[in-house]
Amino acid sequence: MELSNLTRNEIGMPLAGFGTYQLSADQAETSVEEALKKGFRHIDSAEGYNNEEGTGRGIKESGVPRSEIFVTTKLFPGYKSWGAPEKTYEQTIETLKNQLKLLQLDYVDLYLIHAPLAELRLEQWRALMELKKLGLTRHIGVSNYNEEKIKEILNAGLAKPEANQIEFHPMNTQMELTKYMKENSIVPIAYSSLAPLSNWRSVEGQGGEVLADLKKEGQVVIKDIAAKLNVSEAKLLLRWGLQHEYSVLTRSTKAERIKENLNLFDFEIPNSDMELLNKLNKNQPFAWAANGLNPMEAAPLLK
Known part of the structure; x- marks a missing residue:
């Protein structure tokens, strides 16, 4: 069944999407093409x-009509602590225009500020x-924003983010933020x-080994269920x-796993097991x- x-x-946005983090350009091309051919209809990218x-290239070569695909990408806002200059209003506008050239698209379906790392984040939000308005993105949102940073946008009298993309799994449930987003109709x-798993980001240099010891007890529960x-x-x-009403993202370079990770709608986790997973938080x-x-x-204070 196609995700559409x-x-x-x-x-x-389709509830299951295909992510491209830590893929090379060539891997992204082949994996995105494969994912779309297998039925995925949401592709998640970032500057x-x-x-x-x-x-x-993967989107184009898949042969799937653009109208069927939901494409998300993100603005890297800049971060002074990394020596990355913060993007101004004008630079934010130009960034998406350049991203669209790379993606070979006329528009994206969702554009996100990747994290609230810049003092200029309200200026960047005005640019989004x-x-x-320009039609270069159909929806706008944020990523890695907590309740305080979302309220900062609202208190400035600006448009409410339509979505917030955050790290979310049984060991990092962020239930208060989840509740706030639901109450305010912000798509989660x-x-x-897959961060709780031992094979998550297991390739050298991907960083999956950091804090690995904190996961071991929970991995037994996950394996048993x-x-x-x-x-x-x-x-x-x-x-x-x-089942927590989130859209989820999966990523793989292997065709069989790409197909398997799309088949999320043919079973349901019983409430008792959901509770066991929730308790791993x-x-x-x-x-x-x-x-x-x-x-x-890590967000800096606005000046």
């Missing part, structure tokens, strides 16, 4: 992934509002759903996110840990 035939969220040219999108339900641990974690993010950073807490 499955449930989408409020902004038309900071440095592979949008390959992602764009303008990009939506999960990344790093997956075995009981006769599904892979990856599918279990992705399904857990779906440590409020511990893992995705940015190799950089020594929690992006939700």
